Amino acid sequence: MLQIDKKSPLPIYYQIESYLKQQIDDGFLQPGDLIPSEREFSETYDVSRMTVRQAIKNLVNDGYLDRQKGRGTFVATNKISMTLSGLTSFTEEIKHRGMRPYSRLLSFQTIPAPYKVSRRLSVALDTPVYEMKRLRLADEQVLALETAYIPVSLLPELTKEDATGSIYEYAEQAGLHLKNATQTLEARSAGEEEAELLTIEPGAPVLLIDQRTYLDSGDMFEYSRSLFRGDAYSFTVAMERS
Incomplete structure (x- = not known):
């Protein structure tokens, strides 16, 4: 007491x-x-x-x-620790930890690529791209808010239903070969709308990850921005001295 x-x-x-x-x-x-x-x-x-x-x-x-x-x-539950080495999808990472992954699709549309997105994807301005906004969950706990952009020409038959699962798995089944990705990490505070979606308080710490994913051809496959809850995630980076 x-x-x-x-x-x-x-x-x-x-x-x-x-x-x-x-x-x-x-x-x-x-x-x-x-x-x-x-x-x-x-x-x-x-x-x-x-x-x-x-x-x-x-x-x-x-x-x-x-x-x-x-x-x-x-x-608080124990944080999910993810290692930033190797190219795996959110779905694959969560399954590997014995948890059930789930994506709640907030929006799915085809848009002409705006300036920033076209630069990130290395495509011409106004190129048709998919814009997908998803909440990523593990065992019903909201972990991340993700917005992803993919050129329509790479996956012309992608549907809303496909977007609720692993896009990487879908792409590989469609014959594409994912090779690598670059990530930029930035600490920030959650805005009001972001906090409501992530079920946290406005101003709570989140980790913003900008990712560009490439095919083995060298072409850009995807550009995504993901906000991870700071109270639910930790990241480990593997480094070697050359």
């Missing part, structure tokens, strides 16, 4: 934060457990909701808690 010492030089929010952190570290609170609401904490320990909110915010930022809009605050 939490004992708050209002005469202590330690701030009350810090006492709450330390207590919850210890409960998690000692295993009394397990990944996925729902913690009491700010109101319940406030009424139980006779402290302000602003004080409780500060403690919870700090624990969310430190990766101990996961605040889900409309559901409450939960003990």
Whole structure:
């Protein structure tokens, strides 16, 4: 039971934060457990909701808690660790970890490539390209928001149904040979719309990955921008000294 010492030089929010952190570290609170609401904490320990909110915010930022809009605050599950070596799809990565991958298609349309997309794909301006916006999930947990662009000429029969699965697998079954990809990683904060889709708080940390995927012919296959939840993902980079 939490004992708050209002005469202590330690701030009350810090006492709450330390207590919850210890409960998690000692295993009394397990990944996925729902913690009491700010109101319940406030009424139980006779402290302000602003004080409780500060403690919870700090624990969310430190990766101990996961605040889900409309559901409450939960003990964070273990992060999915992905190694940035080798070209694999999200679907393949999640299956490899014994989890069930799922893509929720937000939009699928053919558009004339705007300037930025045409530059990234190395195609002429206004070239027909697919634009696919997908939420990527593992075991029903939202992990990433992805927007991908592929020249229509490479996969002329691609449908909405195909876009809910692995595009890499579909492309290879269609006779294309994927060879490599380049990635650019950038840390940033989630905007309001992004946060709502990712079921996190606005301003929560996310990792933006810009990726360009190439065919064995050297032609560009795909350009994608993916926002990964900072509280759900960690990345490992394998490096060798030459």
